[in-house]
Amino acid sequence: MEIDQPLKAIQYQRGSLLILDQLKLPDETVYISINTGADAWKAIHTMSIRGAPAIAVCGVLSVAVELYHSRSKFDSISSILQFVTDQLNYLITARPTAVNMTDAAKTIIDYLIPLNNKQQNVTLYINELLDFMEQFLQRDLDNNQSIGKYGAEAIRQNVKDKKKLTVLTHCNTGSLATVGFGTALGVIRQLAVDNNLQLTYFTETRPYNQGSRLTAYELVHDRIPHTMICDSMAGLLMRTQTLHAVIVGADRVTANGDTANKIGTYQLAILAKYHEIPFYVAAPTTSIDLTKRTGNEIIIEQRPSSEMTTIKGINIAAEGVQVWNPAFDITPNQLITGIITEHGVFKPEELEEKLISLQRTIKSPLL
Template sequence: MAISTDQRSMGAVAMRWHGDRLELLDQRLLPAGEHWVTAADASAVAQCIADMVVRGAPAIGISAAYGVALAAYNARGNSNWKAAVRLAIDELAQSRPTAVNLFWALQRMEQTFLTCASPGEAVELLAAEAVLIHEEDLAANLAMADHALDVMNPQQAIGVLTHCNTGALATGGYGTALGVIRRLHERQLLDRVYADETRPWLQGSRLTAWELMQDNIPVTLNADGAAAAILASGKVKWVLVGADRITANGDVANKIGTYSLAVLARYHNVGFMVVAPSSTVDMALVSGTEIPIEEREGTEVREIRGIPLAPAGVDVFNPVFDVTPAGLIDAIVTEKGAVRKPDLAGMRALFA
């Protein structure tokens, strides 16, 4: 089976599925060059996720689903094909700890796998399920953009600020928070996007600015520390961010620096909106204190692509995510609808 995701995607294309292999756009190298990494088995997909060749919670989940499909394809002539697929699911689950979309997608693939009676059926059904997960994510992004505009209700072109990358590169296409920005632009309701550079991986400068410029959407790049001055200027009406995990009370884990933006937005009377698919919602966790926060090694902060930025050997605190309390969030938007002023009751009403 050879399936091109280019025709399904809107915006940049982050992954291409070919039935016997998955191609991933290496997001570590953007915007300097567009290089595709070919993953021919589940282990290679897991490594790409761990190494951040692919990143963004929805894209991680989709990639993992394709990894399970590859495990079935490679095990089709193996008498122990069931054990091989189960091993692949376990390996993929260990690639990143925080984004719940990964585990949601793997659970869905495992449920499909349990219905498979033969290796051939596993190849067919798991590939179809992975493609369906991909297509559903794109449809969810389009729906989220509509729900978000209903909440924002802009009467004229507005400025927005965003953090990290939540676009087509981080999803199955179009984007979550960046999808809302696309929809504002399509309806001529966007004045300008201010994009935080997003240290230490610089997803805002390398990826978000690149995506927006590809689509001729007006963007101004700013250092993370300039966000307060921008919000104080009155040029921004909403801060729009994505999420890697949302708990039952509406607390949100997202890229490090999101929490401080929420504090700044509240002080400056600027709206703060989280846009993420319902697969990001983890109703099993009561609050953000229960979310496992991934920490990565200090080299990512001490240097950029081998160029030293700090004294060698200095201790580094490098959490990938922080948790924004629900009390600082004006709305959480998913494809199922919006929860305004999120709390346990509001989250249960939409997701229980």
């Protein structure tokens, strides 16, 4: 099937950054202007923009925009280096669980240091830095398209006698969570493009409803066959309907393959294991953190209680009720069939070895 032009969460040209305000979706389509790192921090923290890849790109480009407009204020290379480093480290604090912003900050800072020795002209230094930051846009799109192709092929191989596949996904992992195409939803898009998709089930994803607000918005826009379920219906769905795979995204994957993703992912993985349904994690290598050995080392973000007790400002819970609202959970590696990256699909137990090997063979500062 043909799919319409994907939605864009990020619109950028040098000196200008607009993000689609996902707090307003699906009722309104409103773009917010991001002019400073502080603007981006607020947008990320309040979840006007969300999705680990999109957070990183938004953060990086916000620094690029602020640097571009304040370039006349810098009189030395060292002052630029300090400004960019401080801004990136500040943006990391907006949401601690996703690793992509941390990875992007390290990549840029590692690039800055040798550039400092090579380029001594302030104007040329800024231009080279802006060129480098802007590469994050295309890289994310390219990675997502590769993830889609590798993931679709892996799922097809597991069900060779089936042409039309039915899958389940959780949260939002599409164009609204990335620069474009998506990770887990990118795999689903690719199945649809290849005419291999029968139906996509997706959860509403309580308490923030990224499924019912955002994934629904994307699937309707792209005319991809779909059915929404409540989070609590997944067990019955797996027992009574044919599912060929569960595909989710990731905010951070550790060296052993443990995966932090939207709250509710862990229980889906347990259910999939019991019902013998392949469970895939789709994530770019920027979401893989080899400095963390297991999921026990990941900080889990705690969100405001109002996200559970209200919907669009309307109270739905007894006043004064006590709330526990972790934004993410950890899925142990033994529940994961494969981790879909832009370089291929890896078993959790081989992930670290494969990535280290790739880092040795691919000479790219953006790997």
